[in-house]
Each structure stands twice: as structure tokens, then as C-alpha cells.
Amino acid sequence: MAARAYTVAFQGVEAREVEVQCAMVPGLPGFAIVGLPDKAVSEARDRVRAALSALSIALPSKKVTINLSPADLPKEGSHFDLPIALALLAAMDILPKDAVEMTVALGELSLDGTLVPVIGALPAAMAAAEQDRTLLCPEGSGAEAAWVDAAQVIAATDLGDVVRHYTGQAPLEPATAGQLAAADHGPDMRDVKGQERAKRALEIAAAGRHHVLMVGTPGSGKSMMAARLPGILPPLTAMEALETSMIHSLAGLLDAGGISMDRPFREPHHTASMAAIIGGGRGAKPGEASLAHNGVLFMDEFPEFPRTVLETLRQPIETGEVMVARANNHVKYPCRFMLVAAANPCKCGYLSDAARACARAPGCGDDYLGRISGPLMDRFDLRVDVPPVTYSDLDLPADGETSAAIATRVAAARAVQAARFADHGLRHNADLSGGMLDRFAQPDADGRALLTKAADRFGLSARGYHRVMRVARTIADLDGSERVQRPHIGEAISYRVGSFELA
Numbered sequence: 001m002a003a004r005a006y007t008v009a010f011q012g013v014e015a016r017e018v019e020v021q022c023a024m025v026p027g028l029p030g031f032a033i034v035g036l037p038d039k040a041v042s043e044a045r046d047r048v049r050a051a052l053s054a055l056s057i058a059l060p061s062k063k064v065t066i067n068l069s070p071a072d073l074p075k076e077g078s079h080f081d082l083p084i085a086l087a088l089l090a091a092m093d094i095l096p097k098d099a100v101e102m103t104v105a106l107g108e109l110s111l112d113g114t115l116v117p118v119i120g121a122l123p124a125a126m127a128a129a130e131q132d133r134t135l136l137c138p139e140g141s142g143a144e145a146a147w148v149d150a151a152q153v154i155a156a157t158d159l160g161d162v163v164r165h166y167t168g169q170a171p172l173e174p175a176t177a178g179q180l181a182a183a184d185h186g187p188d189m190r191d192v193k194g195q196e197r198a199k200r201a202l203e204i205a206a207a208g209r210h211h212v213l214m215v216g217t218p219g220s221g222k223s224m225m226a227a228r229l230p231g232i233l234p235p236l237t238a239m240e241a242l243e244t245s246m247i248h249s250l251a252g253l254l255d256a257g258g259i260s261m262d263r264p265f266r267e268p269h270h271t272a273s274m275a276a277i278i279g280g281g282r283g284a285k286p287g288e289a290s291l292a293h294n295g296v297l298f299m300d301e302f303p304e305f306p307r308t309v310l311e312t313l314r315q316p317i318e319t320g321e322v323m324v325a326r327a328n329n330h331v332k333y334p335c336r337f338m339l340v341a342a343a344n345p346c347k348c349g350y351l352s353d354a355a356r357a358c359a360r361a362p363g364c365g366d367d368y369l370g371r372i373s374g375p376l377m378d379r380f381d382l383r384v385d386v387p388p389v390t391y392s393d394l395d396l397p398a399d400g401e402t403s404a405a406i407a408t409r410v411a412a413a414r415a416v417q418a419a420r421f422a423d424h425g426l427r428h429n430a431d432l433s434g435g436m437l438d439r440f441a442q443p444d445a446d447g448r449a450l451l452t453k454a455a456d457r458f459g460l461s462a463r464g465y466h467r468v469m470r471v472a473r474t475i476a477d478l479d480g481s482e483r484v485q486r487p488h489i490g491e492a493i494s495y496r497v498g499s500f501e502l503a
Helices: 044-054 078-091 097-101 121-130 139-145 159-166 196-208 222-226 238-250 274-278 307-311 314-319 363-369 391-395 403-420 434-440 445-458 462-478 486-496
Strands: 002-011 014-025 030-034 063-069 103-105 134-138 153-156 212-216 296-299 321-326 329-334 338-343 382-386
Touching: 002 078, 002 097, 002 121, 014 078, 014 121, 030 044, 044 078, 044 159, 063 078, 078 097, 078 103, 078 134, 078 159, 097 103, 103 121, 121 134, 121 139, 121 238, 134 139, 139 153, 153 159, 196 212, 196 222, 196 338, 196 382, 196 403, 196 462, 212 222, 222 338, 238 329, 274 307, 314 321, 382 486, 403 462, 434 462, 445 462, 445 486, 462 486
Parallel strands: 002 103, 030 063, 103 134, 134 153, 212 338, 212 382, 296 338
Antiparallel strands: 002 014, 014 063, 321 329
């Protein structure tokens, strides 16, 4: 007796097809699982046996072998329980073999046969749609998987429901997609008093997905402004929401199947390890950089992060993806995020205040910000000083621009970019490079003269030169200008060479 079922193994956001082959042959009774299973998969035989026993189904007195093919692909996780049970039931002629073979299944089994939700239902549904198969999953994962319209999703409460569905006794209705998570834009930018230049820099960064570094004394409002970034960012597009949710599904972050249209905002602590930021650990899980895909990665106290962690960000910032390499596994995750970093000017934080600065000034500032390497510093499009707020500013009423007003301008600028790059495979001005940069961000004669002069004066690298052009293109979009002009170049240069860098 032999039968087969299908499931998936996760490699990054990719769900690779796995064929679960079951063979029952005469011999000493036994139950073996082969095909490079990890500990959780190997333990499936005990969970499956107990779940079948709860249905009063006994395994025949034969040698049972489960092969997970391809055999050289690592199999990790408890979601292999359900497909192994399906293959067994089909081999015992309890379930129709043809129906089982047209199903991609994943789910963990409790000892009483209840199906436990597992991570990765959304990418598994994508894989099922590509294979033109039905997805069978636990009820708790059905609302998440049903967001993939191209695949039929069947969600069951326990193994008994699965048996009754496939035998026609009580067919299950297809699962429905969960509700969109409620929008939570957080606090309003209007609460920030003063700091108009820093708020302008964040608006430009949000409009073009540029990376920004804020340097200022403690209590000047750097973290406060960063926390208000979600309120000025436009919602995710349908494609971006699916991309982001697939990563969050693998990390187990989707709440009751609800997919959010809000852009991610991740803020890891400065004690986070390299695996936490870039990804890795057991199963090479996505890190904060990938969880911030299509959103914001806010790193407060930037120089306090370990040097090795900061240096690993250099390549993902440029390529928009990260490769988690291990001895037996190489996993690629997308990580096209907007990096927002905040730092004090020195260890004590009061370098610019002569009355409060330590005796080591100004050398302490060079030492402290020197923890950020030149190549990494060069990747920030905007660098802005955040001076302390005066007491008179604090006494003023909160009458600044609201997040909604800023968000309207940001959305308009992003709409211009979407129309401009519709046929070129780009999304934001930050993605411009090579011929595309010359085509879409070429300044007028006055602007080019100013840019050339600034490049000579400040010794801009080729990367820095191009990043000024990208930022100027975004400023022109916010200004409603079709052509990049001298004022746009001038403002972009002012954000490229902050005073903390020239001190």
C-alpha cells in the first residue's frame, strides 16, 4: 500500500513543494520518517499516531515509511504533521488518494487530533495556487491563507473534520479572508514643537523612501518625530501588503489572519544581535530589516549598536535584500526599508552646549560618531541636526502642521513617482540609478553648476553625488516641479553635509 500527499518547506519567503510519500510493507511493525527531518518533524510520528488513535484508527501491523522528497532539502517545523497523517490515511484507503494528491496541507496535530495553527500559511497558499491545488490548514490559519484569491483554502478544526470532508460526510466550506487590521497611525506630528527643519527632512524621506540620520542633544525630539513617521506614510499597495505579510506570516506576526495596509515600523533596541537585525538563528528566520520591508527601520542610539551589526546593514541598504548564509542553508529575504537613525552628538550628548559639554570636547564627538563607518555614513541620503528646543517654543500651543496635511503631500509625491516609474520596474526615487538617474533626475544648468561646485567643495563620493540627485528629485516632486532646479539641488545639498560632519 502506498500513497502521497503534498506540503511545503520554507526557504525564506519561498515555499518549496515537498512530496510526502507513504509506504506500508510487510515486516516488523515500525514507523520511520526519512528525508532530512529535524527534531520536530521526527516527533510527528508520535503526534500522528496519537491523533489517529483518538479517531479509533489503528495503524496496521506493517512497516510504515514516510519519505519527505526531495530528500536533500531540510525539513523543519511541526506543520508536517497534517500531510503525514493525510498520506497515512490515503495509504490505508480511508481517504481517496486522488483528492489527497490535489491538496497542499500544513498543520500541527495535538494528541487528541485538534489542528494547531502554524506559521507560513500565506506563502503556502501562494505555492498551492501555483501548483493548482487546494490548501488544507488549521482553522486558525485559514483567514490568513484565504487572502490568496487564486487558491481555494479549506480550514479544519481537527483531523476528524478532515476525514469527514474528504469522505463526503460533512464537506467544509472554503475559508474566508480575515479582516483588514485597523489602521493605527499613532501620535500626530502636530505635537512636535519647533524642529521645522527636521520635520521637513522626514517629509522628504517619506516621500522618496530616503534614509535619514538625525543627530541632536538628548531630549531634542528625535525619537518623538520618528514615532510619528507612520502617520505621514501612505498605506501599502495591494502588492506591497502581500509582500510584507508573507514575511510577517513566517515570523508569526499576523494577528488572527488580518493583513494590515499600514507600513511596518520596527524599532529594535541597540542591544539587538546581528541575527535579530539581519536574520538567522534556528531556521534562519527573518530579522528586523526584513520585517521592516516596505516600511521604516528606526534605530535609536545608532552608534551604540555593535559595530558588526551596523556594518551588516551596508549591503541590504544598497540591494534591498539580505542573504542569510549558514553552513547548510542559504535563505534570501527582501528588505527594502527606509532607515531612520538617531544619535547623540557625543557620549554625554551635549557637545554643542559649551556650558554642559565635557572636558573632552570636541574630540569626544569625533570618537562617538566615528563608530559609524564612513561607507555606512555615506549611505544616508539626509543628515540633519536636531538642536535643543527652547523653553519659549515649549510654551507655544501645538499649532504646527498635522500628520494628515503632511501625509497628503507625501502621497501626492509618491503618486507622481508611481506614474513616472510604471514601465521601468521602480517604485521610489531612492531606487534611481545609472541611466534612470540621468533620465529622471537631471537638474537644469544652474542646478548642475551648483551640484558640481558642491561636489568639489565637500568632496562628495560618487554615491553621495547620486544621492543628492535622488533627494533633489524628491524635493522637486513635493514642489510639483517636473524639472529638478537649482533650489531643489541646494536644499538636497544642505541635508547631505550636516554641521555635525563639518565640525
